[in-house]
Amino acid sequence: MKGQTLTRADLAEAVHEEVGLTRQDCAGLVERTLDLIAEALEDGRTVKLSGFGVFQVRAKRARMGRNPKTGEPAAIEPRRVIGFRASQVMKARVDEGLGG
Numbered sequence: 001m002k003g004q005t006l007t008r009a010d011l012a013e014a015v016h017e018e019v020g021l022t023r024q025d026c027a028g029l030v031e032r033t034l035d036l037i038a039e040a041l042e043d044g045r046t047v048k049l050s051g052f053g054v055f056q057v058r059a060k061r062a063r064m065g066r067n068p069k070t071g072e073p074a075a076i077e078p079r080r081v082i083g084f085r086a087s088q089v090m091k092a093r094v095d096e097g098l099g100g
Helices: 006-019 023-042 090-099
Strands: 045-050 053-062 063-066 073-074 079-086
Touching: 006 023, 023 045, 023 053, 079 090
Parallel strands: none
Antiparallel strands: 045 053, 053 079, 063 073
């Protein structure tokens, strides 16, 4: 699957092949897992998946920026962003996948 995007359907199919539940049950399982992660992040909680990484919500303050087209100053509103930090295990796996 090199160079392709991994989709929810791909995840559900992989669970189906590994676990043997129905495709519909596996799709629901994958969907619910992703919903739980999203809900935790919406609430501002950190999501840690051992051996994979950490998703964390950060608050960015209001600041002045510039419109890149005109160069004029523009106010940037405060917002929350999601950050991801890969675990050492994941970093090593990715490095090995690149022949490192």
